[in-house]
Amino acid sequence: MRHTLPIAPQFYVTAPQPCPYLADRMERKLFTALQGQGAERLNNSLSQQGFRRSQNVLYRPSCADCSACLSARIDVKAFSLSRGQRRTLKRNAHLTRRATSPWATDEQFDLFRSYLDSRHADGGMADMDVFEFAAMIEETPIRSRVIEYADQENGTLTAVSLTDVLDDGLSMVYSFYDPDQHRNSLGTYMILDHIEIARETGLPYVYLGYWVPGSPKMGYKSRFSGLEIYRGGAWHPLDNPESHDAARHPLSTDPIAEQVANIQLPDRWPTTS
Incomplete structure (x- = not known):
């Protein structure tokens, strides 16, 4: 029997x-492939270190002179509903949740196109076709679900979330979601339901x-109690959003080699024989 050395993930920069x-x-990302027997463990480990998944890639911002982007998560035990969030739940009480395997449908794609055309017509995903959409939903090497929200009365698909199930x-x-229902705060509603x-x-x-x-697109996240941000290699409660700014500085990020050296990989990495 021949044994080979474990192959550690290779990291690259866009x-x-x-x-x-x-x-x-200008943005730049540090990324690695998510594949093979260790994909699940790698995704869990790097998600806890501020990485995000896109299909079979894990990435984290690594800009040369900016560290404004901060990975965020909600501590479920520390979360409590605000008045506005209670109203959001009431406005969407007519929706029903259904969880499915990561499989793309025409109904999902139609909703996705309406959302992009209305909210992100000039974004990086604006030109995605049905095949690219299917790849985004279905190309996942780890445990994922599609969480759909539909009207109880007529079954109309109203909102969708592609969600990974991590260890923690x-x-x-x-x-x-349906852009015509902007008054229902569907984005907030989906987060509340995930909690x-x-x-x-x-x-x-x-x-x-x-x-x-400093980004209006991302400001809504700071309105959730129990929010934590990943900074300096650890998670910290976001006590005061106003105490954080988007100032640039040439020393705001570590060199790429140091960033990679400080990444903690899973204890046991699979070997082949």
């Missing part, structure tokens, strides 16, 4: 491109992606 959140800035929580990879799912299943966190101080 070329700089315009930042989608803050004007006049739920990660909302991507969500979209409830996490409570029902005994999971301590709901991962929300990145919170970016």
Whole structure:
């Protein structure tokens, strides 16, 4: 029997491109492939270190002179509803939740296109076709679910979240909803329902992606109590959103080599024989 050494994940950096959140800035990402026998463990470990999943890739912002993007998650035990969030739940009481395997449907794609055309017509996903959409939903090497929200009376699909199930929580990879129902705050509603799912299943966190101080697109995340941000290699409660800014500084991020060296990989990495 021949044994080979375990193959550790290889990390790479994207070329700089315009930042989608803050004007006049360039973004860069540190990323690695998510594949093979260790995909589940790697996803769990790196998600706890501020990484996010996109299909079979894990990535984290690694901009040259900016560290504004902060990974965010909700501590379910520390969360409590605000008055506005209670109203959001009441406005959407007519919706029913259904969880399915990560399989794309025409109904999902139609809703996705309406959402993009209305909310993100100039975004990086604006040109996605049905095949690329199917890949986004279905190409997942880890435990994922599609959480759909439909009208109880007529069954009309109203909102969708592609959600990963981690060891310590739920990660909302991507969500979209009916743009004509903007008064119902469907994005907030889906987060509130994911908090409830996490409570029902005994999971301590709901991962929300990145919170970016100074970005109107991301400001809503700071309105959830129990929010934590990943900074300096650890998770910290977001006590005062106003205490964080998006100032640039040449020393705001560590060199790539140091960032990679400080990443904690799973204790046991699979070997082949």
